[in-house]
Amino acid sequence: MVNHIPMTFRQRLLLFLSDPNIAYLLLILGMYGIIFEIANPGAVLPGVVGSISVLLGLYALQLLPVNYAGLLLILLAIILFIAEIKVPSYGALTIGGIISMLLGSLMLIRSPFPYMRISLTLIVPVTLGTAAFFFFLVGAALQAQLRTPYSGREALVGAQGIARTQLKGRGKVFVEGEIWDATSTELIEPGEEIEVIGVQGLTLQVKKREKKT
Template sequence: MIFGRFYLYLISNLLLSFSIAFASNPDSTSQSIFYVITIEGVINPVSAEYIVNSIAEAELNNADGLIIELDTPGGLMESMRQIVKAELEAEVPIIVYVAPSGSRAGSAGVFITLAAHIAVMDNGTNIGAAHPVGVGGSSPDSGSVMWDKITNDAVAQIRSIAEKRNRNADWAEKSVSESASITEIEALEFRVIDYISPNIKSLLEAIDGDTVLLESKQVVLNTKAAKIIRKEAGLRYRFLLKLSDPNIAYLFMMLGFYGLFFEFSNPGALVPGILGGIFIILALFSFQTLPINWAGVALILFAIVLFILEIKVISYGGLTLGGVVSMVLGSIMLIDSPLPAMRVSLSMIIPVVFFTAAFFLFTMYLYYKAQKRKITTGKEALIGETGVARSDVKESGEVNVHGEIWNAYSDEQISSGESVEIISVYRLKVKIKKKSTN
């Protein structure tokens, strides 16, 4: 009996030990989960919000990491700072993966890549040229005090990020001050990134067992059998991202102007005014996500004013020409950024300017044509019309004009039945003369 209890006790302890060991082995009890999001295009407030929210969601759902597939030419400094701050404070491992092949991490993308716990690049990618890009107006001229302040601030920030992540701080500084740019092979050689990987599967295999130091703890990555969950961007994000496109913002602004112009030209039409107001509001939202040069906006507004004046003032096309020049200059200056992806393309500017100029020229043509057209209503429409005298007319009499009987008078004697022509209309009497036989 004693031996039976001893064996039972021994077996129970062995089973308990095995269960504890089994539970302590994450490979045997749970599967690591990594979220994946894709960021493609300019870094702006919309993409910053998306990344920050994705990090928060990964933390909330206890994901084992977040992989950010990145392909960007750069973007706004303020948006970049929000992303970097979220990366540095993240309580889940952040892996920035510059991919697919042909992608780049330019300008703001350099900061975002360096701030990740693990930085990876695909084959055929590049990183660098971290130019500071201002928001809300013109960037300072190179060599100015303001430009030096912005550059020095960016240099200090990128060095701090690189040192915190144990990356090459000297190269990071050159990427800002000298616009240095390197390939993925050079980036690995210079300790700018941690790995080169052709796909996410090989990336996860490469980082398996790596130790990541978070703000509050140290984590050993278990990624060999990790589950990948792609977090597709929601409808709201995709909509806001479209609005942040410079070409869309420009188009909405112009459509808003057209709508308001039609409404003010035809009060009570409602639909043009409502649509115009909506487009203007959407354009204003878009402008908040772009480095707008308000001088460009002023030139576009001035062009609209010139087009409207062309309808009212005879300038023989001078105002229209001035409007075209003003609109082209304003459209080019509208968004102040060295990044082509953040400027309005000429393929958008040229059709819009052409359509606007053509519209106002056509409106001007119709206006002048209407001015020369003979009046067909009211008493003025009777002048020049012909009729027949119903009685003798001198100081008084009656005439029949278009089936209507009018009281008439004349400076000459007109006999009943004669054809007459109306010279003028005074109250309810018409002045007539004999119709010329020539």
């Protein structure tokens, strides 16, 4: 007679974590969480989730035949990606990070058995997704550098809006989704379209918008 003894929660957890694909996903999820936290300080949740994922991933790896050169390459990729956010290199650090991540992923598990290695069908999408994400960031950074260096309230000059009150010297206008104090040298009735021609502190200088005929 065979008695079946059910696995404990700890045994089920260890079995789950011993899957190399799960360990790899935990590391990658942790990488994204930590990078997001560094890029957006104070978000908290991504950093917490990322840290827990990395720790679980590292714990899982100790159950597997790890190639530490592969692990170091993945850690190097994380460092390069973080460096790209902090010190834009126009894609050079991102390319280095992608190459390091791909090689590290392929080398991470050292086993002659295919079922003990990380699946290529997981490595390829993860690497391509990471590459697309960081190249998008690089492109956005380049576009930001090429744009006219307007900042703060100066960017409101030329913006159009609606008069909320009568402007006979002073009143309220609605511009860029907010209500502002405004001054005008001409009489503007509520509901008329206006254009911002200047900014003084928290007060906009406006005029009637010229309607094209």
